[in-house]
Amino acid sequence: MYNLVYKSIANSLTTAQVDEILKESRDFNDKHDITGCLIYHDGFFVQYLEGDAEIVLALFEKIRVDIRHYEVILLSQGNIYSREFDTWSMAYLSDKLPNEAFQYIKLMVSPEFEIPDMSVIPNPTSKRFWLAAKNLLNKIGHDNFN
């Protein structure tokens, strides 16, 4: 099992365009046993992908050249023992969530981009960051995560 985290800047997308990305992603990921989480905040994406290494890396090559975003930067990659998002073909967290719910994720994402030295706050390369994202998703419930 392999995982990969990257960040990128969205190319001014409408809600419909983001929904289309999610639909495409979930269709493909379902069929190829890929799971993960996509965070869309303040015009940037952070995505966590997990699955078979070859499939994850091939998918990342496709995602990397997708014109719907740019400045795709790989933050971390490596082998993992088990999945974090085993029940999500692609979980989604965005500003559309009730503010209080997203506040926590926002707090953790922002320093990574603005104050790289603030290592006290878990950033998207840490397991703690994605555990917090998962807790948030569990709190909101599956029906409501899009």
Ligand SMILES: Cc1cc2nc3c(=O)[nH]c(=O)nc-3n(C[C@H](O)[C@H](O)[C@H](O)COP(=O)(O)O)c2cc1C
């Ligand atoms: C931010 C972002 C995240 C994406 N995540 C996935 C994903 O998890 N799975 C997927 O199949 N496609 C994802 N895509 C779409 C791919 O870039 C690509 O459009 C898709 O794999 C279809 O490529 P193809 O038409 O060459 O097969 C994502 C695109 C963007 C912009």
